[in-house]
Amino acid sequence: MSTHFDAIIVGAGQAGPSLAGRLTEAGKTVALVERKFFGGTCVNTGCTPTKAMVASAYAIHTARRGAEYGMTTGAVSVDFDRVMARKDKIRLDSRSSVEKWLKGMKNCTIFEGHAQFEGPREMRIGDEEISGERIFLNVGGRAAVPDLPGINDIPYFTNSSLMELDHLPRHLVIIGGSYIGLEFAQMFRRFGSDVTVIEKGPRLISREDPEVSDAICAILEKEGIHIRLDAECIRFAKQADGIAAGVDCTSGAPEVVGSDVLLATGRRPNTDDLCLDKAGVKTGERGYIEVDDVLRTNVPHIFAMGDCNGRGVFTHTAYNDFEIVAANLLDNDPRRVSDRIQAYALYIDPPLGRAGMTESEARKSGRKLLIGTRPMTRVARAVEKGKTEGFMKVIVDADTEEILGAAILGTGGDEAIHSVLDVMYAKKPYTTIKRAMHIHPTVTELIPTVLGDLSPAT
Ligand SMILES: Cc1cc2nc3c(=O)[nH]c(=O)nc-3n(C[C@H](O)[C@H](O)[C@H](O)COP(=O)(O)OP(=O)(O)OC[C@H]3O[C@@H](n4cnc5c(N)ncnc54)[C@H](O)[C@@H]3O)c2cc1C
Ligand SMILES: NC(=O)c1ccc[n+]([C@@H]2O[C@H](COP(=O)([O-])OP(=O)(O)OC[C@H]3O[C@@H](n4cnc5c(N)ncnc54)[C@H](O)[C@@H]3O)[C@@H](O)[C@H]2O)c1
Numbered sequence: 001m002s003t004h005f006d007a008i009i010v011g012a013g014q015a016g017p018s019l020a021g022r023l024t025e026a027g028k029t030v031a032l033v034e035r036k037f038f039g040g041t042c043v044n045t046g047c048t049p050t051k052a053m054v055a056s057a058y059a060i061h062t063a064r065r066g067a068e069y070g071m072t073t074g075a076v077s078v079d080f081d082r083v084m085a086r087k088d089k090i091r092l093d094s095r096s097s098v099e100k101w102l103k104g105m106k107n108c109t110i111f112e113g114h115a116q117f118e119g120p121r122e123m124r125i126g127d128e129e130i131s132g133e134r135i136f137l138n139v140g141g142r143a144a145v146p147d148l149p150g151i152n153d154i155p156y157f158t159n160s161s162l163m164e165l166d167h168l169p170r171h172l173v174i175i176g177g178s179y180i181g182l183e184f185a186q187m188f189r190r191f192g193s194d195v196t197v198i199e200k201g202p203r204l205i206s207r208e209d210p211e212v213s214d215a216i217c218a219i220l221e222k223e224g225i226h227i228r229l230d231a232e233c234i235r236f237a238k239q240a241d242g243i244a245a246g247v248d249c250t251s252g253a254p255e256v257v258g259s260d261v262l263l264a265t266g267r268r269p270n271t272d273d274l275c276l277d278k279a280g281v282k283t284g285e286r287g288y289i290e291v292d293d294v295l296r297t298n299v300p301h302i303f304a305m306g307d308c309n310g311r312g313v314f315t316h317t318a319y320n321d322f323e324i325v326a327a328n329l330l331d332n333d334p335r336r337v338s339d340r341i342q343a344y345a346l347y348i349d350p351p352l353g354r355a356g357m358t359e360s361e362a363r364k365s366g367r368k369l370l371i372g373t374r375p376m377t378r379v380a381r382a383v384e385k386g387k388t389e390g391f392m393k394v395i396v397d398a399d400t401e402e403i404l405g406a407a408i409l410g411t412g413g414d415e416a417i418h419s420v421l422d423v424m425y426a427k428k429p430y431t432t433i434k435r436a437m438h439i440h441p442t443v444t445e446l447i448p449t450v451l452g453d454l455s456p457a458t
Contacts, residue, residue, distance in 0.1 A: 001129075002122065002129040002130055002131050003031070003109075003128075003129075003130050003131075004130070004131045004132070004133075005029045005030060005031040005109070005130060005131070005132045005133070006023070006028035006029045006030065006132070006133050006134070007019075007020075007023050007028055007029070007030045007031070007132055007133065007134045007135070007136060008030075008031045008032075008033065008115075008123055008130060008131075008132035008134075008135045008136070009023075009030060009031070009032045009033070009135075009136045009138060010033045010115045010123070010135070010136070010137050010138060010139055010274075011033070011034065011040060011137065011138035011139045011140055011270075011306070011308075012032060012034035012038045012039065012040060012098060012099075012102060012138075013039070013040025013041060013042065013138050013139075013140045013306055013307075013318060014040060014042055014138070014306055014315045014318035014319050014322070015136075015138045015305035015306045015318045015319060015321050015322035015325075016032060016034075016040075016136065016138035016305070016322075017032070017038075017098055017101065017102055018319065018322045018326075019136055019138075019305070019322050019325060019326060020032050020102060020105060020108050021101075021105065022322075022326045022330055023330075024105055024106060024107040024108050026330050027107075028107065029107050029109075030105075030107060030108045030109070031108075031109050031111060031130050031132065032102060032108055032109070032110055032111070033110075033111040033112075033113065033115040033123070033125055034110070034111075034112060035112070035113055035114040035115070037095055038095050038096075038098040038099035038102060039091075039094055039095045039098040039099075040138075040140050041140050041141070041142075041307070042315040042318075043091055043094045043095050043098065044091055044095060044163070045159055045160040045163050046159065046315070047315055048090060048091045048094050049087045049088075049090070049091045049163050050159075050183055050184070050187075050347070051347055052086060052087040052090045052091070053083060053087050053187050054183060054186075054187055054347050054348075054349070056083045056086060056087070056187075056191075057186065057187035057188075057190035057191060057349075058190075058349050060076060060078055060190050060191065061190045061349065063076045064076050065386070068386055069386065078168070078191050078192050080167070080168040080191060083191065084165065084166075087163075091163075111125045111128065111130070113125040113126045113128075114126075114273070115274070116273065116274050116275040116278075117274060117275040117276060117277075117278040117279040117281075118275070118278055119278055119279065120278075120279045120280060120299060120301075120302070121133070121135070121279075121301070123135070133301065134301045134302070134303070134329075135279075135301065135302045135303070136302075136303045136304075136305060136325065137271075137274070137281075137289060137297075137302065137303065137304045137305070137308055138304075138305045138306050138308070138318070139269070139270040139271065139274065139306075139308045140269070140270055140306055140307045140308060140318075141267040141268055141269045141270055141307040141308060141313075142158075142160070142267065142268060142270060143158035143159055143160065143263060143264075143265075143266075143267060143268075144263075144265055144266045144267055144268040145158070145263060145265075146175075146263070146265050148175075148234050148235060148236065149233075149234075149235035149236070149246075150235045150236035150237050151236055153236065153237065153238060154236045154237070154238055154243045154261060155243075155260075155261075156236075156261040156262070156263055157260065157261065157262045157263070158262070158263050158264075159180055159184075159262075159264065162184070162262055168188075168191055168192060168193055169188065169193045169258075169259050169260035170193065170194065170242075170258075170259040170260075171193065171194040171195070171196070171242065171257070171258040171259045171260070172184075172185075172188045172193045172194070172195050172196075172258060172259070172260050172261075172262060173195075173196050173198065173243065173245050173256055173258035173260070173261045173262070174195065174196070174197045174198065174261075174262045174264055175198050175234060175245070175261065175262070175263050175264060175265055176197075176198075176199065176263065176264035176265040176266070177197045177198070177199030177201070177204040177205065177227065177229070178199075178204070178205050178206070178207075178264065178266075179205070179346055180264035181197055181199075181262070181264035182197070182204065182205065182216065182220065182346065182348055183346070183347050183348060184262060184264065185197050185220060185225050186220060186223065186225065186348045186349065189220075189223050189224060189225050190223070194224075194226075194258075195224075195225045195226065196225070196226040196227075196228060196245075196256050196258060197220070197225060197226070197227050197228065198228045198231045198234060198245060198247055198256065199227070199228065199229050199231060200230070200231050200232065200234065201229065201230070202229055202230050203217070203229060204216055204217050204220075204227065204229070205346065207358070208352070208354070208358060208407070209358045209359045209360055209393075209407065210360075211391075211393075212352065212358075212407055212409060215389070215390055215391065215409055216346075216348065216352070216409065218389075219348065219350070219389050219390070220348070222389075226256075228247050228252060228256065231247045231248065232248045233246060233247075233248040234246065234247065234248075236261065239257060241257065242257050242258050242259045242260075243257070243258055243259070243260070243261050244256070244257045245257075245258065245261065267307065267313065268286070268287060269283075269286075269287045269288050269289070269307060269308040269310065270308060271283055271287045271288070271289055271308055272287060276289070279299055279302060280298070280299050281297045281298065281299050281302055281304075282297065282298045284310065286310070288308065288309060288310030289304035289308050289309050289310075290309075291303070291304050291309045291311065291337075293336045293337050293338050294324060294325070294328045294335075294336065294337070295309065295311075295321055295324055295325050295337065303325055305318060305321035305322055305325060306318030306321055309321070311337055314344050316343070316344075317340070320340055321337070323335065324336065324337060341355060341356055341421060341424050341425060342354070342355070342356060342357075343355045343356070343417070343421050345413070345414035345417070347414070350376075350387055350389055350390050350409065350410045350411045350412075350413060351409075351410075351411075351412075351413045351414040352390075352407065352408070352409045352413055352414075353406075353407070353408040353409075353413040353414045353415070353416060353417030353418075354405075354406070354407050354408075354417065355405060355406050355417050355418075355420050355421040355424060356395075356403065356404055356405030356406065356420075356421075356424055357395065357404045357405035358405060358407070359371065359393065359395055359405070359457075361405070362395045362404045362405055363457065365404075367397050367398070367399070367404070368397070368398040368399055368456070368457075369395055369396065369397065369398060369404070369456070369457035370395075370396040370397075370398045370454035370455065370456055370457070371393065371394070371395050371396070371454065371455060371456075371457050372393070372394050372396075372450035372451055372452075372453050372454040372455070373391055373392065373393045373394075373450065374391060374392050374446055374449065374450050374453075375388075375390075375391045376388045376389060376390045376391060376392070376409075376410040376411065376443075378446075379392075379410065379443055379446050380440070380441045381411070381412070381441040381442055381443050381445075382410055382411050382443065384441060385411055387410070387411040389409075389410065390408075390409035390410035390411075390413065391409060391410065392406070392407070392408040392409070392410060392413070392416075392443075392446065392447070392450055393406065393407050393408075393450075394406045394420060394430070394447065394450050394451060394454075395457075396430045396451070396454055398456065400429070401429035401430055401431060402424075402427070402429065402430070403420055403423060403424050403430050403433075406420040406421075408420075408443070410443060411443060412442070412443040412444075413443065415443075415444075416442070416443040416444040416447070419433065419438075419444045419447055420433070420447060430451050430454075431451075433447055433448055433451055434448045434451040434452055435448070436448060
């Protein structure tokens with residue numbers, strides 16, 4: 001016999017649990033289904049463990065630079081087991097806190113298993129059948145494994161399996177030079193591995209402006225990370241002393257031999273095993289569920305939130321999806337996906353904070369632009385901290401005086417970017433920040449200076 005609920009939520013990632021909280025508070029009965037770990041990707045194999053490891057790598061790197069700051073240390077050695085144990089404690093605490101919260105939630109029934117559709121309102125979890133008035137999909141995504149020659153003949157890691165690593169790789173070969181690949185590249189180099197990043201495109205992190213890619217490439221190469229771009233024909237073969245990755249770059253050796261391989265070549269949505277066809281839910285070409293501006297699918301009582309809808313690939317976009325759904329369904333507040341401004345950070349050291357358009361996107365929009373930049377060597381706080389890599393750049397619409405986008409690659413860039421982002425949300429002209437008195441010494445205090453020094457884009 002099937003049990004009926006006001007709502008079924010599939011996935012306990014970044015949107016599902018909070019939505020369960022709001023719906024149950026509103027008196028609805030909720031079934032929440034999770035097939036693996038409470039907290040999903042971010043908590044278990046994404047943001048939380050990687051940023052915990054980034055923090056260890058930062059501490060180790062700073063200790064190695066101790067003499068520069070007046071500290072005498074012996075040789076710095078890395079206890080990789082302790083790095084991993086610290087990361088595990090942080091992610092397990094976070095996972096169990098989500099699990100405890102959900103399991104204690106009144107009117108919320110938890111099903112632990114894989115959910116799939118049996119009909120437009122019916123879902124099966126193993127032997128159990130449930131039905132829901134409304135269904136909310138928050139199923140996330142997983143690492144894409146490209147069909148590269150030889151891939152099935154070698155052992156490889158993805159971001160998930162790497163979290164269980166029981167040894168420090170002698171030479172980690174990372175396929176993919178974007179967000180995931182670069183964060184892992186720098187941390188493993190700092191832990192003591194040799195690291196080679198193999199990217200098929202002509203530059204790293206290709207969604208960013210070329211000067212951002214170049215600056216990041218220089219930061220990583222300075223730490224001894226090998227970067228191979230334009231890697232056309234990537235293929236693998238097992239060798240006695242490791243794994244050979246054929247590269248065929250336009251320059252450099254045609255092959256790299258490493259001890260371990262990490263695939264960081266993008267993500268794919270967990271929508272292929274949901275039997276979406278039984279509910280009539282449409283997906284696009286790459287399997288992402290199609291949604292409208294309030295995250296409703298083509299089937300009006302079914303919604304899709306987070307990575308599985310392809311409208312954002314970050315924790316904050318997944319959480320914002322929850323806020324949009326809750327606002328429309330429970331608060332009579334017409335929030336829309338199109339209201340949000342693109343924003344994210346890349347957590348290498350120093351980090352990259354980004355808001356709005358890149359310069360390339362702004363130029364393509366055909367607007368008249370004003371652009372201001374400043375190297376971190378001219379930011380007092382960065383000099384004092386001994387971290388002068390990077391630069392900041394702000395792009396303004398010359399006619400409306402609106403800020404269109406910004407990039408802050410530098411110490412504190414992940415935080416300082418919010419000063420720009422909040423003014424963009426407030427829809428105020430750039431002069432609002434230009435006239436603001438900021439605190440000295442901070443990175444943010446230089447944003448008014450950058451805005452006082454804008455030049456027309458040539
Ligand atoms: C290495 C890495 C680092 C990252 N770092 C950052 C970062 O610093 N900042 C940031 O903003 N983002 C980061 N991200 C991205 C971020 O983790 C994701 O965007 C976010 O977790 C998406 O949340 P979600 O709720 O959409 O899906 P998920 O968190 O993936 O949750 C989906 C859940 O649904 C469950 N599920 C799937 N299918 C079913 C089914 N059929 N039945 C039952 N349960 C199911 C899954 O088990 C999972 O628990 C990172 C990602 C990776 C991989
Ligand atoms: N700090 C953060 O917020 C953060 C950190 C990590 C990941 N994430 C999220 O995870 C998502 C996925 O990150 P990602 O870095 O895996 O994917 P991505 O889509 O950003 O980049 C994949 C990279 O792999 C390259 N590539 C693809 N196929 C290849 C091949 N066969 N050989 C060599 N290179 C190849 C691409 O050219 C690209 O540079 C990101 O979009 C991001 O939203 C966010």
